[in-house]
Amino acid sequence: MVPALALSVEPLAxxxxxxxxxxxxxxxxxxxxxxxxxxxxxxQDPPGGGGGGGxxxxxxxxxxxxxxxxxxxxxxxxxxxxxxxxxKRPYSRLLPPSVMxxxxxxxxxxxxxRSQYGLSEECxxxxxxxxxxxxxxxxxxxxxxxxxxxxxxxxAVKLVSEARVDDARFGVYSHRLDGAWLVGGASNxxxxxxxxxxxxxxxxxxxxxGIDPAAASPLDYYPLPxxxxxxxxxxxxxxxxxxxRPESDAEFLHGILESIARIEAKGYSLLxxxxxxxxxxxxxxxxxxxNETWTAIRERVLGVPVRKAEQTEAAYGAALLALKGADRRAxxxxx
Ligand SMILES: Nc1ncnc2c1ncn2[C@@H]1O[C@H](COP(=O)(O)OP(=O)(O)O)[C@@H](O)[C@H]1O
Ligand SMILES: O=C(CO)[C@H](O)[C@H](O)COP(=O)(O)O
Numbered sequence: 001m002v003p004a005l006a007l008s009v010e011p012l013a014x015x016x017x018x019x020x021x022x023x024x025x026x027x028x029x030x031x032x033x034x035x036x037x038x039x040x041x042x043x044q045d046p047p048g049g050g051g052g053g054g055x056x057x058x059x060x061x062x063x064x065x066x067x068x069x070x071x072x073x074x075x076x077x078x079x080x081x082x083x084x085x086x087x088k089r090p091y092s093r094l095l096p097p098s099v100m101x102x103x104x105x106x107x108x109x110x111x112x113x114r115s116q117y118g119l120s121e122e123c124x125x126x127x128x129x130x131x132x133x134x135x136x137x138x139x140x141x142x143x144x145x146x147x148x149x150x151x152x153x154x155x156a157v158k159l160v161s162e163a164r165v166d167d168a169r170f171g172v173y174s175h176r177l178d179g180a181w182l183v184g185g186a187s188n189x190x191x192x193x194x195x196x197x198x199x200x201x202x203x204x205x206x207x208x209x210g211i212d213p214a215a216a217s218p219l220d221y222y223p224l225p226x227x228x229x230x231x232x233x234x235x236x237x238x239x240x241x242x243x244x245r246p247e248s249d250a251e252f253l254h255g256i257l258e259s260i261a262r263i264e265a266k267g268y269s270l271l272x273x274x275x276x277x278x279x280x281x282x283x284x285x286x287x288x289x290x291n292e293t294w295t296a297i298r299e300r301v302l303g304v305p306v307r308k309a310e311q312t313e314a315a316y317g318a319a320l321l322a323l324k325g326a327d328r329r330a331x332x333x334x335x
Contacts, residue, residue, distance in 0.1 A: 060122065062326065064318025066131055067091065069153075075315035079323055086313065102129040102177075103321035105329040126325030128318045132156035132186065133175060135285035137317030139309035144180070145280035148309065149264055149298075151288025153195075156186035157231075157267045161276040170270055171231030183276045185231030185267060189260050191287050192225040193240070198253065201287065210250040211257070213296035219246070219255025222263075232267040257294045261301040268302065283309040 059078055066073040076085040100106065107125040114123065128134065136148040136158040147159040164174040164181045171185040198204050222229075224240035246252050268279045281304055288294060289312045299306040311317075 060120070060326065062319045062322040064134070064315040064320070064322055065128070066134060066314040066318060068131070073313060073315045075313050075319045077316065077319045077323070081311075081320070083311075083316070086315065100127045102127055102133070103324040103328065105325045122326070124326060124329060126322045128321055131314040132158055132184075133177070133182065134314035134317035134321070135309075135312070136177075136182065137320050138311040138313060138315075139283040139285055139317075140311070141281075141283050141309075144277040147184075147268065147279045147282045149282050149284050149306075150286040150314070151190060151284060151291075151294075152286035152314075153190055153192040154186050154188055155190040155260060155264060155267075157184040157264060157271075158182050159184055159268065159271055159276060159279055161271070163275045163277065165271060165274040165276045167274055169234060170274075171229075171234040172271065172274060181276075183271055187231045187263050187267065188225065188229055189223050189263050193223045194253075194256065194288075196225055197223075197242075197256070198249070204253070205291065207250050207253045208257070208291050208293040211254045211293050211297075213293045213300065216300070217251070217254040217258040219244075219251070219259070221255055221259040223256045223259055232263065232270045254297075257291075257297050258301065261294070261298040264298060265302045279304055282306045285309050285312045285314065 061076050061078055061084055064075045064077070066075075071088045072091040073088045074086060075083060077083055104127045105124045106127055109119055109123045109125070113119070114121070129137075131152070132148075132150045135150045135152075135156075139148045141148050141160065144160050144162050147157060150156040150158075159182070161174070161181045161183045163183075165183050166173050171187075172183065173185065175182045194204055195201075198207065220241075221243075222238070222241040224238065227239050228236050229238040242256075246255070268282075272278050279302075282298070282302060284295060284298075284306065289308045292308075295306055295308060
């Protein structure tokens with residue numbers, strides 16, 4: 001059971017007067033005017049039944065949301081990481097823009113909404129992060145040299161590095177995450193161009209099964225959905241290159257999957273050239289992670305182990321941030 005819910009939130013600073021929250025109010029004046037609506041939330045009994053689950057029962061649950069262009073994917077997990085519910089819902093508008101540390105508790109659910117849906121008083125809304133960082137968190141990659149490639153509409157790479165690297169010429173930048181640097185960039189190549197050319201995902205999967213990943217494709221493309229590239233080279237005028245097109249769709253797809261793998265490999269080797277830690281292993285998130293043929297092609301082209309992450313949804317990573325935020329708040333209240 002996954003009921004739709006309009007969730008209204010209000011700043012924690014209005015409701016709580018703990019020192020940590022007061023600090024939050026002083027440091028983040030904009031929060032006092034925060035008024036956001038998230039147009040869905042979900043609750044479900046824990047796996048194995050038991051009833052009475054969710055925030056109102058005994059088991060605290062953590063909701064992560066990945067706001068995409070076609071809807072919001074959500075993932076509801078418990079503190080052990082078990083998924084209680086996941087799916088996709090439409091939403092009406094984004095949260096107000098303001099920059100804060102990921103996984104920070106920012107707001108409480110309004111009392112009337114809380115009582116309407118039986119949510120606990122402890123239920124708080126926490127800040128998230130970008131989709132590819134959330135996918136990185138979901139994959140639970142840890143330590144320098146570990147990387148996560150998100151194969152969604154676009155291809156985004158995130159590598160844990162001891163050194164920070166930034167270079168606007170190549171669309172390379174770094175995020176600070178829990179004491180480490182997360183370096184990488186996002187290409188415009190990826191799943192969007194695959195959908196443009198091959199239609200629905202089932203056809204993509206069926207054609208992929210007919211490809212031998214051990215054989216290198218001789219076709220050399222630069223598959224973009226439209227003009228313009230960001231990473232591993234920033235060039236607003238770069239045109240897609242998808243010629244010559246063979247008669248066989250499977251051969252065409254093979255050339256495209258291999259060409260996107262070369263963009264990914266170029267991305268990781270560029271990060272190394274710019275001073276980042278060398279990549280040792282790549283986990284994969286996003287829709288393209290389901291494609292085992294592509295994973296095998298990428299492993300051959302990248303020359304390092306590549307495997308599908310256990311959790312491939314960015315929303316799962318956002319739910320882990322909610323867990324962290326809730327723990328952070330509980331710690332602040334206890335001290
Ligand atoms: N079997 C597959 N092989 C390659 N790509 C796939 C496959 N199934 C889905 N995709 C791609 O995954 C993308 C959707 O993944 P998703 O993570 O939901 O992306 P986003 O959140 O960026 O829209 C689509 O663009 C689609 O082309
Ligand atoms: O293309 C993208 C993902 O679809 C985004 O531009 C990318 O994820 C931005 O986030 P980050 O700053 O973490 O790279």
